[in-house]
Amino acid sequence: MRIQELSSNIWLCLVMSFLPLLMAQSVRAEVKQNQTTAITTIKRLSEIERPATNVSELFSQSSTPSSAVVQVTAVKANPTAKGVEVILQTTKGEQLQITNRSTGNSFIADIPNAQLRLPNGDGFTFRSEKPLAGVTEITVTNFNANTIRVTVIGEASSPTVELFDSDEGLIFGLTTAASTAQQPPQTQPTPQVEQPTNPTQPKQPSGPDNQPIELVVTGEQDGYSVPDATTATKTDTPLRDIPQSIQVVPQQVIRDQQATRLNDALRNVPGVITSSGSPGNNETSAFTIRGFDSSGTTIRNGLIDPLGDRSLELSNIERVEALKGPASALFGNGSPGGTVNLITKQPLATPYYALEATVGSYSYYRGAVDLSGPLNDDKTGLYRLNVSYKDAGSFIDFAHDKNLLIAPVVSFAIGERTKLTLEGEYISADTNRLWLPAVGTVLPNPNGKIPRNLNTSGSDRNDNYVHQDIGRIQKC
Template sequence: MVLVIGVWGIIVRIQELSSNIWLGLVMSFLPLLMAQSVRAQEQQKEPTVITTIKRLSEIERPATNVSELFSQSSTPSSEVVQVTAVKANPTAKGVEVILQTTKGEQLQITNRSAGNSFIADIPNAQLRLPSGEAFTFRSEKPLAGVTEITVTNFDANTIRVTAIGEASSPTVELFDSDEGLIFGLTTAASIAQQQPQTQPTPQVEQPTNQTQPQQPPASSDEPIELVVTGEQDGYSVPDASTATKTDTPLRDIPQSIQVVPQQVLRDQQVTRLNDALRNVPGVITTLGTPGNSEGSSFTIRGFDSGTTLRNGLADPVGDRSLELSNIERVEVLKGPASALFGNGSPGGTVNLITKQPLATPYYAVEATVGSYSYYRGAVDLSGPLNDDKTGLYRLNVSYKDAGSFIDFAHDKNLLIAPVFSFAIGERTKLTLEGEYISADTNRLWLPAIGTVLPNQNGKIRRNLNISGPDRNDNYVHEDIGRIGYSLEHKFSDNWSLKNAFRAIFYHFETSALLPTSLDPDNRTLNRIFNQGQFDDEAYNLATDIIGKFSTGSIKHQLLFGFDLSRFSYESLFNNRNAAPINLFNPVYDRFLGESLGLQNNSSLTDALGIYIQDQISLSENLKLLLGVRFDAFKQTDGDLLANTESSQSGDAFSPRFGIVYQPLPPISLYASYSRSFTPVIGTSFDRSTFEPERATQYEVGVKADLNERISTTLAFYNLTRSNVLTEDPNYPGQDYSIQTGEQRSRGIEFNIGGEILPGLNVIAGYAYTDAKITEDETYTPGNYLNNVPKNSFNLWTKYEIQSGSLKGLGLGLGLFYVGDRQADLENSFELPSYFRTDAAIFYKQGQLRAQVNFRNLFDVDYFESARNILRVYPGEPFTVQGTISWEL
């Protein structure tokens, strides 16, 4: 009943804004003439497999050309055939593309060729891994005269095979084999390259685990390059959408971006965003205590990150009480991203990609128990809603009830996340998505003196709770509701439109005893009792038009879009004096005094952003990225007790450009320039409004695909944040500010991820970050930014036995190092470095998987971060969690 009432409340609130939303929808369809196509976002990637099969001439074929095969009669089948792999093999005259399936004779084919492109639709088939996940195949310049071959899921029950010719459509022969349906492609240019040779080139059978493709017989001055990419169920992800809002290979993006894929989340049993971000160099988690209501807190490249996206849309509460059971992967874009997403943190952007419906039925159940009374269960269900699979669903539900190593603390979390997708015709897809989270947590910290710093009375217990056992003395309750849609329409193979909307409702209430000061005896901690609540509402509407076209020999992928957003909140808080507590002999008596003051505030922010981006391919190995965005915003703040109100508006331009040069196909050298802005609300002494904070980044680096399964990035950057508020020196102590502050971060980042050897996967990175205050009236220039170590290192590696009686047994090892870092901007004290070791052992047999994870294996006593000298956050001690999962 509560859930129904909550959903009804969401509907009523949406109806109240219906006029504004419909206006946005009308605006979103005005630029249809500029529409362009974007690849559908993928889930998990399948390893590329390239083997040698029989030559076309050696196989008895039922048809010798496309026309004959299309003309053959076939009995329609309502069954959707699953194609479990796509392979590519060079031949003496061209290339073979194999759609691997045991039911090749059931495939129906429709010819949709046009212009220079061979296009074939297979309307009763889907690309699916054995695990049920979708994948995409792409081969760039597989032979002379063909620029690209793609095999994709066109809709819920159709595979589309496309071969784009340079001057004319390639010649295609199709036939069945024991492996599946085979497309044999040749062009006049490829045949010309294979003129009589003085000596035939011997054919070599490739092992099935070989990562390098077999090259065609050498007979021309230039060898034919065969590059194949596809979705993988592993540690390396070749594509991401966050950096460009298009599905672009990571090696073509002139900015550092890293993806934490589903397999890593599963192997580490990650349920919190902070734990996922440990795998990203340059990202430092600043809150490690499980069950702490402060949410997921982290810095990127030295700066606090408040920018969290969900499927590309801004999510102002994305780091609150996050449960990852419905998250497919985490994408992290380093550096400013205002050119696409508007105002945000200069350090980087975190984009959470949610799990999407599958056409093949998929059912998974998981149960976990662990240290400190940890219990968690999760269910993941997906499949079709109707026989023709035009309607799909996915439902993720999880519940956690856990204690903590800290006295009297608890952590409860319920998540319900349904998703529905509908294929409306051949070119339109509508996805409806919702989420509800209910969480109960605590506010947990300790003073620095007696933990990080020495105390003459001894050391404070790491598990001390300064509030007490009464739930009314320390609790946080949060409710988060999300509901929205995504509409994708393909006007053609080159132009598409995407329109998305999301509404977010957030309720927070708390009651906690907070520290105010420590007496000179360093035993007595003075406290206040803080009680209150606030409610947030956020609405986001975004429309993107993406298109591919050419101007002569130059190729373009153009993105044009705009977004509208509204964010509002209302808060009510009250503070009272409370009894102090003896840190070494605690007596939990709050003894409430008189109110210290009631606060009742509100805020409303409306924003509009318009952006354009062009990804330009000057040649096959030289690419440019140009983008610019204009933002306008208005914020109105109110004091509801004093019945006063103030408004402020502003605007900002945010450019970005970059260049990628590829001396060899697997190596990319890149350089980029980007800017960001963050609104600053308030006025100076002369009542002039503040300008937005700005950040400017210069970055150079190199990306390399060492093979089809492992990639690496090395980046160098210089990032400057300006217009930072600092005290007005002409009016010291009078709470007036000026924007002369400046902070600078520069550093080096390296990351590597993928499959090194069969069964051996790794995700690792190193970051050197030099983040300082360069100009300020309050803090000393040269001071280091707080919670930012100069050196940090992360490594997670997993090995799974591939054959024999122990097949399915695996081990995982994680090493995480964080160096010394300053605890505040005054640099008054330092948090010591720590080296944490994690481990895992798992065994999977068929649909069953058993796993045990060990965190902080050697029980290192460490501290994640600090807010000030009264608030430092202890890290998690040694914990064990065992998980049993079953999937079908």
């Protein structure tokens, strides 16, 4: 018995001593197995998503890569036997993902990762009023930078919409209860019975069902919203893809406000404070951007402007782009507040003629002419001519402001991707407009009151501020 108990104790001691070794070996095997599994799941270098592979993706501020955005180049509404079909023309119709809902009598569909863009890059809006019985309006717009919204408004109830994919694009098939009720019922064909011939058969009157559906499509272009700018990249780049802060004053704003000088246009830009220039030199535009004096930093079409900020007339300016912030990396030495870029009017392939005249108080007279069109039949040579003249008086004696601008532009297409543009400007300015101090005119003065119409120059003409400039030639 003692020998058996001794042997049992020995075996128990051996098992207890080897048990930690066996457990450690099991743990090592499990860790090794996990490590092997982890190694096999590591992605290859080609499978890793890189944040940016080109300059456009690097500069893009959108969370969606530009390559994933589907461009819809046109929208059509065609009548069908059941109703109307709305076609979003794109070569990638199968990539359009639809999120639709019905609210009251309206059908709303959002298409993410898509934009309404013409082949030249301009955005557009599609609208059709009363295209179908029971439908009030169909609109297709850019809801935001990466989403297209399709809205169908019904008269009494929401219309029935079916989606189809085709080679032409994505198709919305619209039907309503009113359009279905107008269709003639399906009947069985009746046996033909021989009738006596009559040479004068009466014409069957055409009922309302045989009338074609009239579709009225109107396009609207918002002249106040300019999605692109050329200041930072010297190409037509969307503002959302430019990291700098750029404010654009379009042509529509310049026309509506009758802005004739650069300071008049810059009043629309936040962070820019304008003044009337130095006393006696009313032709100079003075302005500060973000608290820094930025006068003299004006550029024209992305190039250094020989006139600087002495821009008297905006009759030959298409739009004004104000870049706020340091721009020395783009245009060299400049103000840390920002830079103003003047985009001139370019020749048009279609004939264009415009004439305007303005009459105001203090003998203010101004006229402008804008002419453009092709020089030859194949439209490889284009021209544009802007001429304006202003003669204005003032409440100050012998003060006047006379400006003459002649700006011709000629462009020639010398290759498929090469165009030569020649621009010239002739500016003549005759300005005599002085300022008097506030003390004595509007504020009390112990020496007496100064008449506000007093001219201290001593003459009715001041030739020191006559400025003429001929010839600005640039190659695009």
